[in-house]
Amino acid sequence: MVAYHDLYDCRVDQWQKTADDWVDLARRSSSACEDIRAQGKKPLDDHWADATGKQAGKRLEDLADRLESGGDIMKGVAMVLDALAHTMGCAQRTLSHAIELANENGLGIQDGRAVGAYTGAAPVGPNVPQNVRDAYTQEQGHIATVNTLIDEALREASQADAKASAELDELAKTINVSDTSQAHNEILVEASHIEFDILRADIPVGKDPRLVRAWWDGLTPQQQKDLMRADPVTLADLGGLAPEVERELRGPDGKIDRVEMVRYALDHWNKKDDLDYGDVGNCTNFVSSSLEAGGVKKKISPWTGLMGDDTWGRQSGTGWDWFDQNAYHSDSWARAKGLQNFLLRHGSKEVPRTEARPGDIVFYEQVAPRHGNRPWRVPPRRRRHLGLPRRGHQAHPAHQLLPEREPGQPGAHREQERGRAAHPHRPPGTGLVLMAATSPSPSSSPATSGHPASRRAVTLGTVTAAGMVPLLIVTGVATSLHTQEIQHEWADRQREACRHLPFPMTEYAAGWAGVALGVAAVAVCVLLARRLRGRYGLRLGQTRPGLLAGTTVWFCVLAIPMELIQLWVVYSAAAAGINLGDGC
Known part of the structure; x- marks a missing residue:
């Protein structure tokens, strides 16, 4: 339990400096890890392949893993200390505000409680003047307000102290961890959750609106900004904040509700x-759903539905995952690059990290090859923050090479990792953004069929679909031409019988089948193209199956008109009949 004088005398700046020192240690540890791998392990692997070299390489790799794990653990320590310093600063500011209110109303502080002129000597009895009664009542109201603020400050400080102390004790037990996955995906993620919980504890949930207003007014502008970034949902649900604060939380333009996006x-x-998006991941679909929850309206073309280049949305599908993924949502709904381009075309802009807010979207630029074709869930060193669409703003793309962390700023500890699929479910730190999608940069996008993603795209399904395109085209043309043979046979049978016979239904079927098969070839090619783009991020010509389908489908430009002409000939022949000749 933090006492009044402990909080009053607290040196928050020293805790913040300690957090910065831990961040510096983490960077040094990561740098040493990279040096060992690049200048120690790699030369051994390249030039010393015997048993001794392998043993030495194994020891160096173990040392590098311990340094990498230690770096992540140090980041966890810095996160906790950052949150503790921030919360103690807020609590100290609330305590200072209580002292200022006490001084303004002629009160004093004794043993951590407000006292006044009538403390211990309440005016009672029938002979007490009314003005004295009124002064006593007013003083009691001021005392209650000051004491409530003091209690709130001590509550914030005590909760933060207890959570931070427990987490630091747990982190102290992990100093010998050499499993990098455990350090990053478990220890660091748990520290980020504790950091977030500590920051959330600053907010007086369920308190009287007047106390909430007094608490908020007692914070510095920077502390208010940090809390609005840390937990906008809880703040928005409080009663007592000024209307302009509510507007700032939800979005000053009123077009999109950022709070509802984060809540979703x-x-x-x-x-x-x-829907199951398989290897391509569900990141962008999740972000699009959050945008929809925030009030963004779908954009559907009256001519092409959701398959146009400038559409955004998703509709209820057939229940068949593969078809729904490729035919019932726009490219911008489920692919990061498509969503990024759509937002930039409709008024969004890129902003530096210092301007990002909850509800903004982060697109991670890939600066190294992915493992297989799965997108990273860990932010690389280069990040681009894309603001929400705002009327009146034009898109101004600007890549930001962002620092890993700015000293003195809560949160913002996440750094580039080496391809591990760590995915904290809640944002470490103050939550600059709560939604993310992965977008490969042009330099890393597959450009030839030799790219690993192109090889992964050559599956039994894509090969089968690609093979169906020329098969359907050839079958459609052959079926359509077969109507001529059916018609000639029908005419010969009539002349032999010397009477008119019913028009054969098989010719109708063959005529329509030719057209249907030609259209089916085009449909299969389109679905294959969307499949390759949605799942593998490839264009049709970047895989051999796709190249086969894309090349042969152009024959439909000639085949389908010919098949339509043949269908017209079928109906014309059925209507005109034949001349049986003079012998009949």
Whole structure:
């Protein structure tokens, strides 16, 4: 339990300096790890392949893993200390505000409680003047307000102290961890959750609106900004904040509700989506759903539906995952690059990290090859923050090479990792953004069929679909031409019988089948193209199956008109009949 004088005398700046020192240690540890791998392990592997070299390489790799794990653990320590310093600063500011109110109303502080002129000597009895009664009542109201603020400050400080102390004790037990996956995906993620919980504890949930207003007014502008970034949902649900604060939380333009976007993200991060996106991941679909929850309206073309280049949305599908993924959502709904381009075309802009707010979207630029074709869930060193669409703003793309962390700023500890699929479910730190999608940069996008993603795209399904395109085209043309043979046979049978016979239904079927098969070839090619783009991020010509389908489908430009002409000939022949000749 933090006492009044402990909080009053607290040196928050020293804790913040300690957090910065831990960040510096983490960077040094990561740098040493990279040096060992680049200048120690790699030369051994290249030039010393015997048993001794392998043993030495194994020892160096173990040392590098311990340094890398230690770096992540140090980041966890810095996160906790950052949150503790921030919360203690807020609590100290609330305590200072209580002392200022006490001084303004002629009160004093004794043993951590407000006292006044009538403390211990309440005016009672029938002979007490009314003005004295009124002064006593007013003083009691001021005392209650000051004491409530003091209690709130001590509550914030005590909760933060207890949570931070427990987490630092747990981190102290992990100093010998050499499993980099455990350090990053478990220890660091748990520290980020504790950091977030400490920051959330600053907010007086369920308190009287007047106390909330007094608490908020007692914070510095920077502390208010940090809390608005840390937990906008809880703040928005409080009563007592000024209307302009509410507008700032939800979005000053009123076009998109940022709070509802973040609320959707926090409520649905662990819920299974009704569509399975497989290896391509569900990141962008999740972000699009959050945008929709924030009030962004779908954009559907009256001519092409959701398959146009300038559309955004998703509709209920057939229940067949593969078809729904490729035919019932726009490219901008489920692919990061498509969503990024759509937002930039409709008024969004890129902003530096210092201007990012909850509800903004982060697109991670890939600066190294992916493992297989799965997108990273860990932010690389280069990040681009894309603001939400705002009327009146033009898109101004600007890549930001962002620092890993700015000293003195809570949160912002996440750094580039080496391809591990760590995915904290809640944002470490103050939550600059709560939604993310992965977008490969042009330099790393597959450009030839030799790219690993192109090889992964050559599956039994894509090969079968690609083979169906020329097969359908050839079958359609052959079926359509077969109507001529059926018609000639029908005419010969009539002349032999010397009477008119019913028009054969097989010729109708063959005529329509030719057209249907030609259209089916085009449809299969389109679905294959969307499949390759949605799942593998490839264009049709970047894989051999796709190249086969894309090349042969152009024959439909000639085949389908010919098949339509043949169908017209079938109906014309059925209507005109034949001349049986003079012998009949």
